[in-house]
Amino acid sequence: MRVAVIGADRPWGALLAAELGAEFEVVVFGAEETSDLAGYRQVDLFQREALDPALVGVEAIVHAAGGDPAGDDEGAVLDTAARGTYVALTAACAVGIDKAVLLSNLDLLRDYPEEYLIDPQWNALPRAEAGSLAPLMAELVGREIARIGQIEVRCLRLGELDAETTADDAVEAVRQALTAEREGHHWSLAHVASSGRFA
Amino acid sequence: MATVDEGKVVLFGAGGPVGASAIAALKDHYTLRVTDLRPMIEVASAPPQNPRAPIPEVLGPPHENRVVDITNYAQVLAACEGMDAAINVSVVRPHPVLAFQVNMVGAYSVAKACVACGIKRLIHTGPFHTSLNHNADYWNDFQVEADIPLHPGDDLYAVSKYLGGYITRVFAEREGLEVLTFVYTDFRPREILPEEHGQGVHPYSTSWEDTGEAFLYGLRAPEMPSPYENFFICARLPHDKYRPDKAKRLLGWEAKDRFEALYTRPSN
Numbered sequence: 001m002r003v004a005v006i007g008a009d010r011p012w013g014a015l016l017a018a019e020l021g022a023e024f025e026v027v028v029f030g031a032e033e034t035s036d037l038a039g040y041r042q043v044d045l046f047q048r049e050a051l052d053p054a055l056v057g058v059e060a061i062v063h064a065a066g067g068d069p070a071g072d073d074e075g076a077v078l079d080t081a082a083r084g085t086y087v088a089l090t091a092a093c094a095v096g097i098d099k100a101v102l103l104s105n106l107d108l109l110r111d112y113p114e115e116y117l118i119d120p121q122w123n124a125l126p127r128a129e130a131g132s133l134a135p136l137m138a139e140l141v142g143r144e145i146a147r148i149g150q151i152e153v154r155c156l157r158l159g160e161l162d163a164e165t166t167a168d169d170a171v172e173a174v175r176q177a178l179t180a181e182r183e184g185h186h187w188s189l190a191h192v193a194s195s196g197r198f199a
Numbered sequence: 200m201a202t203v204d205e206g207k208v209v210l211f212g213a214g215g216p217v218g219a220s221a222i223a224a225l226k227d228h229y230t231l232r233v234t235d236l237r238p239m240i241e242v243a244s245a246p247p248q249n250p251r252a253p254i255p256e257v258l259g260p261p262h263e264n265r266v267v268d269i270t271n272y273a274q275v276l277a278a279c280e281g282m283d284a285a286i287n288v289s290v291v292r293p294h295p296v297l298a299f300q301v302n303m304v305g306a307y308s309v310a311k312a313c314v315a316c317g318i319k320r321l322i323h324t325g326p327f328h329t330s331l332n333h334n335a336d337y338w339n340d341f342q343v344e345a346d347i348p349l350h351p352g353d354d355l356y357a358v359s360k361y362l363g364g365y366i367t368r369v370f371a372e373r374e375g376l377e378v379l380t381f382v383y384t385d386f387r388p389r390e391i392l393p394e395e396h397g398q399g400v401h402p403y404s405t406s407w408e409d410t411g412e413a414f415l416y417g418l419r420a421p422e423m424p425s426p427y428e429n430f431f432i433c434a435r436l437p438h439d440k441y442r443p444d445k446a447k448r449l450l451g452w453e454a455k456d457r458f459e460a461l462y463t464r465p466s467n
Contacts, residue, residue, distance in 0.1 A: 075304040148333040
């Protein structure tokens with residue numbers, strides 16, 4: 001399977017771009033000009049005109065740019081999460097890709113009391129801050145685009161890399177999401193925690 | 200208490216026809232700070248959005264007109280200072296960048312500025328897309344009520360406004376801001392022309408005049424049952440497809456215009 005990792009200049013994207021190659025043919029995109037990753041290409045992730053041709057021949061995408069957008073500018077953080085995900089998923093649909101893995105963040109549930117047993121059936125509880133809202137914006141875009149039925153979007157909420165979620169567990173979760181049989185719902189949520197309250 | 204019976208109200212994106220309707224309904228009851236990306240005098244001299252859509256009146260003192268870019272938080276914050284309530288009727292529909300900037304980031308800026316300025320009630324606005332060409336858009340449903348979750352699908356306008364609305368909900372639930380969201384589909388003038396009789400009406404329709412008046416009721420309504428409430432602002436039509444009953448129940452508002460002449464067989 002030819003898989004595009006979008007957002008390979010973000011920590012989780014870089015990890016997955018490096019590790020998924022053992023099983024998949026991986027193409028690697030990011031917004032930054034350069035990267036140490038083999039085959040890395042800078043692509044304007046906000047432009048369908050740039051992304052559509054880059055995705056030709058790809059069978060699935062891993063979108064790693066929405067769950068932890070970089071920067072201090074609140075508007076840019078929200079925009080990266082929401083518009084970036086919108087562009088990635090609409091581009092994927094346009095070229096006929098029918099599977100996407102969307103990386104999000106377990107922080108969306110952090111404000112529930114510690115003693116609660118939280119799973120993906122609990123409503124997200126973001127704070128009224130751009131950085132907290134951003135991963136939910138990415139999720140909502142993913143869920144809504146999945147709803148139209150052209151693409152299956154599996155959303156994985158991750159914790160901090162190599163703390164709450166180990167690299168091995170994240171890679172395995174993404175691998176499983178990429179190879180899983182399509183289900184009745186086109187949107188699914190899963191938590192990927194190796195330790196801590198969400199494990 | 201978030202009820203705003205009198206005082207100062209800031210309008211964002213007031214240059215469109217919904218803003219024009221709001222200005223007409225509110226100008227005699229509140230001191231308005233009318234803002235838009237363009238100067239209001241320029242807006243008022245431009246052609247209407249469609250031939251029968253209202254154009255905003257340019258108000259003189261004690262009202263104020265101000266150019267505000269809703270994507271610029273500093274400008275939004277300054278516009279909220281000293282206000283008792285805020286109304287956001289800004290919108291960008293087809294532009295792939297500005298739709299997110301105005302409809303989502305703009306909503307964030309307004310909600311954040313309201314909290315920063317101690318404003319207790321925000322009326323947010325958005326579309327209810329009755330038909331988005333996917334199976335979860337409620338197009339085939341009846342007796343649809345205002346509390347249903349919107350399903351914008353991949354429509355740029357619908358999804359970007361949906362995200363903005365969701366953000367205001369988070370501010371309401373987290374920060375004590377009371378947000379009333381008014382959603383619309385099809386607007387038309389109150390006046391029904393002779394040639395329109397018997398031509399039918401969209402099952403989710405609102406006159407421009409009723410649209411404006413709803414803001415007055417929204418500002419004056421008592422405290423809401425929960426900090427975020429969504430309202431269908433439309434006429435109660437005999438199609439019984441979309442029910443605005445919640446607006447009557449919580450705001451005391453119902454549309455005066457029922458458009459009977461449009462959906463009844465004309466007499467010869």
